Amino acid sequence: MRKISKALKISIIGLLSVIIIGSFAIYAFVIKRPTAIPEIVDTKPYEWNRVELGEKVQSSNGSGYHLLTKKGENRNWIIFFSGGGVSWDQNSAAHPIKLKNLLSGKDSGNYFPNIPFYLLSLLGGMFDNKNPNNPFREWNIVYIPYSTGDFHVGKHDAEYKKDDGSSFTMHYNGQNNVQSSLEWIYANVDKPEKLLIAGESAGGFGSAFWAGEISNHYKESEIYQYSDSSFLKSDKWPEVVDKEWHADFEKTFGFAAESDLIGSAFKGNRRLLPANIVLLQSYSLYDEILIHFQNKINDYTGPLDEKNISDWSRQMRQSVKELASTLPNYYYYLTDYDRNNKGTTSHTFSSQKTFYKAEQDGVKLLTWLDDIINNQNNYSVGSKFLEELDQ
Known part of the structure; x- marks a missing residue:
């Protein structure tokens, strides 16, 4: 869902300019590249490493x-489960995110069709071990990229047609990619003391869906599941996950998909996960990217106006309120931090500069996460936004 922001567009254009100029030395410096390794023991601290996973994986x-x-x-x-858009039918699949669309000012597209070559250059926030304010700077990280448009759950090769009538195959291969990733993780990550199963945007759905499988393997760990900016409501979801993505969803994950897809995951997980697991969500109150995608999924072609923005925000807050009233060990962070003149707010915190800047009612987002995960001080932030629903 992460529609490319203005800042990201500028950075990507800058990187492309470097490529066009042909300055390989500068290009190699700007674009961070992971080192290929087979096992975690072969790695140096605080360096990104690339792990090949075998024949079942593909974008x-x-x-x-x-x-x-x-x-x-x-x-x-x-x-950590990466975000990066979504494909829900033939038309959306026919329009992946393309750099040339960014350069021409067109809609950037719906999902990443491959792992972006500039991915590591985008991973700040909780992944920045050089920032002394990062409460997770000394943690180990496994990052599961996302390049299948299926919230990390698909298992189907769909035959589609482009706008010009030509055919293409859409590999909804998220399920195989995650399962292969978990095989490597289980073989290399032994009994974490604390385990944070997290994701942002599309990855927030993925982290919630796969939390049961992962927590079942690491039963002795202190586990937290965190979905950052992952709310898209549509009556289409039950059909999309099984008829488009062929996820065999209820059999695979233990609960049925509902129109509030992330809500159904959190409610289902409360029955399936260990009783002591802590469930976390964070939302920007008027998230422009999530509003954009919910409009597209639900075939809304009207303007991005105050009513459209408020409708999405109210639906999201209703979902949070229901979860907060029914689930033990569930905590949320809601903020209208940095609302712009369009009346919208930015998308995701985990990998962004807003991880350090976002603040609500005197509490920074990173302080909230630090208090809960590192200091066992559990609380929610932004309750006034739920109280407004009753006014």
Whole structure:
């Protein structure tokens, strides 16, 4: 879902300019590249490493797929599911995210069809071990990239047609990619002291879906599941996950998909996960990217106006309120931080500069996460936004 922001567009254009100029030395410096390694023991602390996973993995366009890891200096681990858009039918699949669309000012597209070559250059926030304010700077990280448009759950090669009538195959291969990633993780990550199963945007769905499988393997760990900016409501979801993505969803994950897809995952997980697991969500109150995608999925072609923005925000807050009233060990962070003149707010915190800047009612997002995960001080932030629903 992560529609490319203005800042990201500028950075990508800058990188492309370097390529056009042909300055290979500068290009190699700007674009961070992971080192290929077979096992975590072969890695140096705080360096990104690339893990090849075998024959079952691939991106939606048939290109390669790999896992990313970064060794820390304690026994705590983050398993992070990347975001990057969604494909829900033939038309959406026919319009992947393309750099040339960014350069021409067109809609950037719906999903990443492969792992972007500039991915590591985008991973700040909780992945920045050089920032002394990062409460996770010493943690180990496994990063599961996302390039299949299926919230990490698809298992189907769909035959589609482009706008010009030509055919293409959409590889909804998220399920195989995650399962292959988990095989490597289980073989290399032994009994984390603390385990944070997290994801942002599309990856927030993925982290919630796969939390049951992962927590079942690491029963002795202190586990937290965190979905950052992952709310898209549509009556289409039950059909999309099984008829488009062929996820065999209820059998695979233990609960049925509902129109509030992330809500159904959190409610289902409360029955399936260990009783002591802590469930976390964070939302920007008027998330422009999530509103954009919910409009597209639900075939809304009207303007992005105050009513459209408020409708999405109210639906999201209703979902959070229901979860907060029914689930033990569930905590949320809601903020209208940095609302712009369009009346919208930015998308995701985990990998962004807003991870350090976002603040609500005197509490920064990173302080909230630090308090809960590192200091066992559990609380929610932004309750006034739920109280407004009753006014």
